[in-house]
Amino acid sequence: MLEVRHLSKTFGGLKAVSDVSLDVQEGSIIGLLGPNGAGKTTCFTMIAGFTKADSGQVRFAGREITGLSPHKICRLGMIRTFQIVQPFAGLTVQENIAVGAYLHHHQRKEAMAVARDIGKRLGLGGLLDRPAASLTIAGRKRLELARALATGAKLLLLDEVMAGLIPSEINEIVDIIRQIQSDGHTILLIEHVMQAVMKLAETAYVLNQGRLIAHGTPQQLVSDPSVVEAYLGHGAAARLQEGQHA
């Protein structure tokens, strides 16, 4: 469904992303992992059209979308969420979701109905009339998901939807993401916390210093020394090995 080929981006001499290729099959949940500053978000912004890539191509649903503006990409059915969730403060929760729903439902009535539906599905039912600014972090993350879903997107690029959540909230959001997948959506998930990805993703890519360093199932990845080192620092893999032996 999504094919990324040889994507590269340099910011002022710093190679943020270099030669990244990845594939996302329809209906799957794929993880994109890596420590802070590894270039995950930069990848997302390029795929979704917010930043122009220096080189490389992106194909979505069989169509070349490199260089298209974000709103056009969204119309094609791919949407990204943001790491720092900022609801549209002047609107209620339902109206926030409706902003997404308006993409294909031009009438307020329809859009609001769609928004209510999706809001309820994502556990925001009791909060629909609240000002969006009053939501907690967990609520905002759900709202972000709801807004994205409301656009009718097929592929969701989720940027750290679990960051800042407590374990019980993480579990809830994991369930929600599973449900979204079972509804027929495809998901590419950026995560810093591997724990969460382990439960969700079928396969994942690991990015470090702007490069893909590994690809495989989560189980394969956590035992990959290069991944462990990327996460825990130089020498960690060896030390872990020792620890296990001891």
Add this chain to the structure above:
Amino acid sequence: MSILIIPAILSGMMMGAVYALVALGLTLIYGVLHIINFTHGSLLMLALYVVYFLNFHLGLDPYWVIPFVLPLFFVVGYCLQRGLIAPMSGGSEQNVLLITLAISLMIDNLALYFWTSNTRSVDIAYAYDTVEIFGALLPFGRVVAFVVALAAAPLVWAFMAFTRTGSAIRAVAIEKRGAELVGIDVNHTYAICFGIGTACVALAACLLLPTFYVTPQVGYTFVLVAFTTVVLGGMGSLPGALLAGLLLGIIESLCGLFLGESLGQIGIFLAFILILFFKPSGLFGKRAGA
């Protein structure tokens, strides 16, 4: 008309130097505090009155009162920012804009009330003296203004580049959080910056009065051009303000000569719009507007 070109360019430069000086203060304030300061024109008017009254009552020459008027207006600017603009705006950019507007309304009308709308100009011996350069007769007062403005810009620049306060101002301008992290008092620095900007305008007043007049409305005559100069030069750029001021003076003068004086100002504003659209950061600007 062609024989008029050189004199026109020269007199444009003379006028441009005054624009540059007014803009110098504005660009400092804009570049550091990131506010559109609408009090600038009113402060120019206020300074013109102070210089006028010093001359009228005490017979002091507008040029010799510079050492007194500059510190005075530094204090005025400092207090205005620290005592009124900052506490009253509550940090909102829109509010700052309206507060500076309100203050300017206040200053203008107080001036109208106390000093009436009479036009005043100083009567000084050298009012009609001229200096001949390249065959062009340039008013003595304008030449002085040109020379002093040209000297003032590097002085302000040197202050910014080489003093502790100067580097604090530059630090606050670009990275407020970083400045707070090293213990710079941001509010104090803002006020100092506003003070320096106001002192610049006071200097402009000292240089302007011998060749101009003062009324409570006189500020508007310069403030719009000063805004243009700031944007054209690149927000916060001192050399930019100087160059843009001179450039605008020349553009205005030449447009006036060839298109008619009424359209002289169009040249200024067209230049402004073109610059904004094709190089939103201005001539010397480092950051784009977007």
Add this chain to the structure above:
Amino acid sequence: MLEIKGLKAGYGAMSVLQGIDMQIHAGEIVALLGSNGVGKTTLNNVISGFIVPTAGSVTFKGQRITGLKPLEIVALGIAHVPEGRKIFPNLSVRDNLKLGAFRRAHERIKQNFDRICALFPRLKERLDQLAGTLSGGEQQMLAIGRGMMSEPELIILDEPSLGLSPIMVEEMFAMIAQINAEGAAVLLVEQNVMQSLSAAKRAYVLEQGRFVMEGEAASLLANPQLQQAYLGL
């Protein structure tokens, strides 16, 4: 030296820190671990005076510093090197460093400047370059160097290894050790668990605004819970 008791803080209606107790003793390195968004940066901002806590207290050298302005806290001897560095890109490296001594240790600016140049030879080579043109690692050094110009007794380093190449990371940790050796206590906020734990004496692990683990760094290193927290092992 630094004592935090019952600290709660947040942004507006959103509470982030939900009751934190913490001590940092003079001259020690303390690591603060935790994943994104758990409140590490909020904690740092409370200590350096940018956020006024809703409850609890922070005392430094016996003086209560909650409610003080950032510049007063800098004057007391706490330097904060934030995530994202916040250096002055339009100023030269030299000016950046000099501004580090704006509020404190200004009389010894010369000695400190030389000391930092010795500590970061890469910066010394680039003193007249604009800070914005430095590489990421060099900017990080500059940020730390600037923080050290005020002769802090406590320096807070927020993600100093972020975005650095592995070699630079090694170098960075060596420098942190040296900074500490020169007498400053260090609060090290890091994602690089292994290295920060090996550098630190003690560590705290923050999750959702509360400490879930704390203790000697060495024992935490061996704690399987920690590995699970980070890798989901």
Add this chain to the structure above:
Amino acid sequence: MRFQSLGQYGLVLFALVYLAGVYFVSSPVWMGFTINALIVALAALSWNITGGFGGLSSFGHAALYGTGAYASAILQVKYGFNAWIGFGAGIAAGAAMGALIGGLAFRYGLKGSYFALVTLAFAEVLRICASSFEWTGGGSGLQLKLMPGIAQLQIVDRPWVYTGLLVVVAVVMLLTALIQKSRFGAYLIAIRENEDAAEALGINTYQIKVQAMAISGAFGGLAGVLYLQLWLFIDSTVVYGSAVSVEALIGPIIGGAGTVWGPLLGTLGLHLLGEGTKHLLPNSPGLNFVLYAVVLICALRFLPQGLVGFAARIGVLRKKDQDDA
């Protein structure tokens, strides 16, 4: 319309009582001054579309207002068209000018103070042009022929002028309310709050912003046209001067930007304040403006959310739920 507090109901009620009261207080001064306030309120409603809902603070709304007035005046004076045609043309010209300014400014991604300065410059350029070319009457401005009667949209009877303006303001407010509750309005607010997120949700932010400028331009042009029909005279300073731009933005900010009632309430409030200061200090021209400025500064300080926002805190009808924090 739904209000959250008794305070807001009170405020609106006060405004309505005041507006209705003008009919009954047989004072030409009140009516005349309220008529002026209503025209400014239209300009304020125009600013509110972009500045309030879209977060695009323009400092040159005079460009739209003046273009509407000039388009209509030129058609009537130079080409002898009927005032009603001028009326339509003025609105269209305002919209076109809005689209032009927006189209250019947003193309280069201008926002914040840059956008404010560009709009200011636009208004200035137009002012200078209007005072320099023969076609626009030059510095002399344009004077409509006195032809009282509805046929030429020159209504002499003050109560009818007033009623007509009330209707127009009501219509524009209704349109504003419709916009606020429409797809377009939601998009505009989304752009104000977070342009990137809006773009990610499939919103063509450029197009929406330009459309907002066009709508704002239509309202602004309408205000300008009505000014012309009321006073039958315009010149460059009167309709393109910065005073117009300032009045257009100050009302909504004081009243409450991005609300339906804010621009009207703010403008009425400011005009009442101006009139009040004039009566308090009748023999010292200028001092009334000083007092006005002092009150304005205090209002900015103590009513950060505007009148509507302030009123929202009085007698809140629905308690905020406890679990919000």
Add this chain to the structure above:
Amino acid sequence: MKNTFNRRTLLQGSGALALGVSAPSVLRAQTPIVKVGVLEPLTGNLAYNGTQCAAGAKFAAETINAAGGIKSMGGAKIELVIVDAQSRPEVAASAVDTLVEANVCAFTGATASALGLASSQAAAKYNLAQVFSIGTAETVVSRGLPNVFRFTPGVNKCTSIALENLKLLNQGAGNVVKTAAIVHEDGPFGSNMAKILTEELPKQGIQIVETIPHPTPHRDFSNIALRVKASKADILIPSNYINEYTLMARALNQQRVELKAIYSILGGAASNIKFVRENNDVAQYVMDCNHWYDPTKAESKALAAKVAAAGLDLTYDVMVSYATIQVIADALERGASADRQKMIASLAASTFDKSIMPYGPTKFVNGDNTSAQPVNTQIRGDKIELVFPKQYASAEAVFPMPVKKN
């Protein structure tokens, strides 16, 4: 003055009420009052002229009241209701409402044509007469509004008389002036005047070699001076406001522009004593065709003394405003009524010839005083002398001006 009206109307009202029920003691002999409006821009761009006008009106009211008020109305005292037009047309129009509410019988104003146009139109609805002090644009009287009375000459008349006078002067000097340069502000009066000059001057054998419009305010006159110099015009005909006039005069001097004469028409500075005082050198021999009083009249001399005592500049604004109040007082005297409709009739029938202006008996035709005329003044030493028409002249014209010994 204005603040008293509310209280007074209230008192009058309650007095009227009291009349019916209580003893006639309330009818104590109180001097009757008649209210006259003064609508001038006291703030904003035109504040200077507006304030001067208001001052002139005050002096007139004082003088009339001191001389016993309106005798036909029982010695009624004139009370001025002065309102601020803020230099904005819509405010000027709204201010008319205030005047009506204050119950004035007529009003004067409003310095600039744009303000006057708006105010007279608003006043038409109330049948309230406006006696224009200054309103040079011809549209002021061409609209057919019955409540408009322009006491002073319009731009057409000023220009044509200026041209006639120039012709006389030039003939007297042996037609030394052959070329002219025109510098005018680009507003209504300057542009209009330039248009007429362009048509008329060639008929006198004077060729126009340069026409330079400029905006108000204008910051630099160097270019204009250079262009005038390059055009080698014999005479400069400027028409602009005082600030620009001053800057222009200085620039002409600095650029050593040699002219046989400076002959301004409705020049803002050439008949302003402040200009003469502050720029005495460059002001010498400058001529102006403008509104001016008849300096030979005793009342004029008294006015000049009063103005000087008040520390004000004696400008034509003061004079014309003074005169319009005189005209209104005369109409009140003849009509013996403060009724608005009657005032219009009374004004329309005015044949008043005792104003301080050098006009014959007033004759309003379509609201325009056909007997109004501008005069020529010339700056000599530190005085402004009247040189034309002869019957009012206080000095002999010097034309062309003597060559300076620069």
